[in-house]
Amino acid sequence: MGNLSWGFILLVFSAFFLNLDAFELRKGQKTERISGSAGDVLEDDPVGRLKVFVYELPSKYNKKILQKDPRCLNHMFAAEIYMHRFLLSSPVRTLNPEEADWFYTPVYTTCDLTPNGLPLPFKSPRMMRSAIQLISSNWPYWNRTEGADHFFIVPHDFGACFHYQEEKAIERGILPLLQRATLVQTFGQRNHVCLKEGSITVPPYAPPQKMQSHLIPPSIPRSIFVYFRGLFYDVGNDPEGGYYARGARAAVWENFKDNPLFDISTEHPTTYYEDMQRAVFCLCPLGWAPWSPRLVEAVIFGCIPVIIADDIVLPFADAIPWEDIGVYVDEKDVPNLDTILTSIPTEVILRKQRLLANPSMKQAMLFPHPAQPGDAFHQILNGLARKLPHDKTVYLRKGEKVLNWTAGPLADLKPW
Amino acid sequence: MKLQALQQSYANRGRSNSLRGQSPLDSGMDGGGAVKSPAGIFWLILHCLCCLISLVLGFRFSRLVFYLLFSTSSINNLYTSTTTSFGSATDIAESLSFTTSLRRLSPPVVNTTSAVTSRVVVGRHGIRIRPWPHPDPVEVMKAHKIIEAVQREQKVQYGIKSPRTLIAITPTYVRTFQALHLTGLMHTLMNLPYEVVWIVVEAGGATNETAALLEKSKLQIKHIGFEKKMPIFWEARHKMESQMRLRALRVVREEKLDGIVMFADDSNMHSLELFDEIQNVEWIGAVSIGIIAHSSRSDEEDPFEVHQTMDEEDETKSPLPVQGPACNSSDRLIGWHTFNSVIYKGKKANYIGDMAIVLPRKLEWSGFVMNSRLVWEEAEFRPDWIKDLDMVLAGDGDDDIESPLSLVKDASMVEPLGRCGKKVMLWWLRAEARADSKFPSRWIIDPPLDMTVPAKRTPWPDAPPELPSDTQKVSGSTTQENTEKRATKTRTPKSRRSSRGKRKHESRNADARVSARHSGERIKL
DSSP states (O other): OOOHHHHHHHHHHHHHHHHHHHHHHHHHHOOOOOOOOTOOTTTTBBBBBBBEEEEOOOOTHHHHHHHHHGGTTTTTTTTTHHHHHHHHHHHHOOOOOOOSEEEOOOTTTTBBBBBTTTBSSSHHHHHHHHHHHHHHHHHHHHHHHHHTTTTEOOOOOOOOGGSSHHHEEEHSSEEEEEEESSESSSSOBBTTTOOOOOOOOOEEEEOOOOOOOTTTTEEEOEEEEEEESSSSSSSTTTSSSSGGGGGGHHHHHHHHOTTEEEEEEEEOTTHHHHTTTTEEEEEEOOSSSSSTTTTHHHHHHTOOEEEEEEEBBOTTTTTTTTHHSSOOOOGGGGGGHHHOOOSSHHHHHHHHHHHHHHHHHHHOOOOOSSSSTTHHHHHHHHHHHOOOSOOOOGGTTTTTTOOOOEEEEEEGHHHG | HHHHHHHHHHHHHHHHHHHHSSGGGGTTOOOOOOOOHHHHHHHHHHHHHHHHHHHHHHHHHHEEEEEEEHHOOOOOOOOOOOSSSSOOHHHHHHHHHHHHHHHHHHHTTTOOOOTTSOOOOOOOOOOOOOOSSOOHHHHHHHHHHHHHEEEEEHHHHSSSSSSEEEEEEEEOOOOOTHHHHHHHHHHHHHTOOOOEEEEEEEEOOOOOOHHHHHHSSSSSEEEESSSSOOOOOOOHHHHHHHHHHHHHHHHHHHHHHSSEEEEOOOOOOEEEHHHHTTTTSSSSSEOOOEEOOOOOOSSSOOOTHHHHHHHHSSSOOOOOOOEEEETTTOEEEEEOOOOOOOTTTOOBOOTTTOOSSSOSSSGGGGGEEEEEGGGOOOOGSSTTTBHHHHHHHHHHHOOOOOSSSGSSOOEEEEEEHHHTTTTEEEEEEEEOOOOTTOOOOOOSOOOOOOOOOOOOSSSSSOOOOOOHHHHHHHHHHHHHHHHHHTOOOOOOOOOOOOTTTOOOOOOTTTTHHHHHHHHHHHHHO
């Protein structure tokens, strides 16, 4: 009798596990689970793992700026605005600052646009400084830790260095007041002044509806080998080449302009998104800054990104294993790009495509509104949650001061 | 796109600021207001002078001066060499200007240890070009293999999961346009990634002509002869084609072929997407056919007359040249689009080769596809709303059914394919030559034509002007021959232009007397 019941239990168990395996296999045929160095964390839910308190700043720091120029909602730096809106209505928000793990300051520093639509960063340091002065005088939480449990979204070209030109940005360095805060930025380059230890890199904003509306059926065969549309020489600012993209884009053009495998040009076709879906590899070289929305587009459209930017830190680098998904090419190896790409074994290419087809991967790159589970907003919160609990050294003793409020160029110290 | 423009004009703005600012003499002023002080004017003049010198020399002179004046001996380990393909002078200047900029940058960085500083340097780099910047054929081949592998994987992932055999039924008969139509259909079927069984039913019995044509394909073909000749009138031809298709269905029934039956008329044009779409059929499905009602220009009637009547009578309902299923907004089959042949009353072709519009029937066979199990004998394979094939035929008596709809008891069970008929993947066209038109058997010209046109340099002994008069006589005689021999199908060499008497051709037909007459005249040698 005992044997019979054991046998029955064993049978049930085996059936259960076999079924489970079959299910996983079927799922695994099309896509693969993505696990980065932090583990299998793309699908984690941050709700319940952290609490964020949103400071109530006067509207001159956010709403009025947006009202002055609503173009800020569509450019690639719009993540700061959408993050604010997401946090205001998210379940991780708490109205009680005593129980908050992280503090968010909604200041839109990249919304001062030229007539052409490009952000000018000259007033951003002053704006940020003024906001920090406000929160440090009206709430005690800044002084408690000197900003170590605060996070800021700085999606501009070189993050919190607040300049579009690399040399100037390096000269300025990160704003001194933000030395202890966590920065959420699009810029990422290893061993660079403007990337602080413990920053969270995020993808630039790309309009999700626009991309979804250009999807074509996945059964359409991919017939383009390498695809790229964009500038190779920035004729206005760097006519001889060599400065723009550290010469990498120009090298791509000079070496491969007559190669039939490389569909590269400076045109602006209306079928740009559809063409990406018909390509196997999409080049994502650096420009004036190492990051670009091309990475987001390549991931959404299932085209393997070929990243040509030395030492770049890609979005959510601890959650997404970019080496398994994309192809890294050193800038010095650009003349051999065709050899590099054709020598990748077929199984590796198919695996990369399977990883790209994973819907959680695509979700993680987007900033949809309203927010959806697994999207970039949630990945940012996951990243913040992974930094918890705060180290004891974060909390300063009474009277201890670390930040230098008068550091930085003189022009930045003027009130905003 | 927009983003590129943004970046471009943005960098424009940025760089123009910076280019002004990068000259070491002006580093202080970043777009500030111009100060008209003596010092300012002095710096301005110096700056202009340096610019002029740079223009003459060809490189950034000011940086070189700065470096030579202010450099110290320590060049820190941030200096990395760049390989360039430029000339040596610019080389030196660049690498020098590069270290100059580094020097200016070093103050903020020098506090940290050298391990933290980036190996990526800011400044000007060279554009690396390999010695032979052109495609390598080996790489191209490898890339094509990769693309093929990717496409195969795509097909496996997103294409049809378990493709069924395609059973294509084609009625045909030997005529001038047979080779044209059948070659097209044959190549379409050869290009499919599916298994194909091609049942070709030939009116007038299975001939070697058709067999030779079919042999060229590597398909599995069942060539069946139908012992009646194809009639000349279109009505009768349509009827006979239906009978031939039924004959083929009987073969499917007897041999128990398993797969999807489609009716591929030899003169139709199929798109490859059609074959992917019909794999979705469960029992019986309908697709939309584009009707290309071919209207040839005729002398008797004004070709525009048709259009005028159309405008007057049917402004609201233009003839939709598509035959197929019609659906309502929830994608359910509610009816059929048929070809509106009312407007063509009296103007349609009656016999093959008639110079008028050839119209399709109400619903063409080729718009229907069905599971081959529908025609099997055993009733357990098919659903209740399908009639048995034998019973349908017995009931009609004359072995003819208009369209496969007669096989179903309930026409609403037909599945509309191709996005509910919105996608046209197949076109119906009936272009035929006259029934008595001649063509060489198997389109092989044997014996070779005797028409010889002299090459420009070949020295013919006879004078060229004789050639035109000669042809006149020849063509005149051959038209007479043609009228005599209209009934025969075999090819008769029309004209025999004499080969200048150099060769005497043995004529193999009744034209011998005519040709002998000519060759008799021409033999001079």
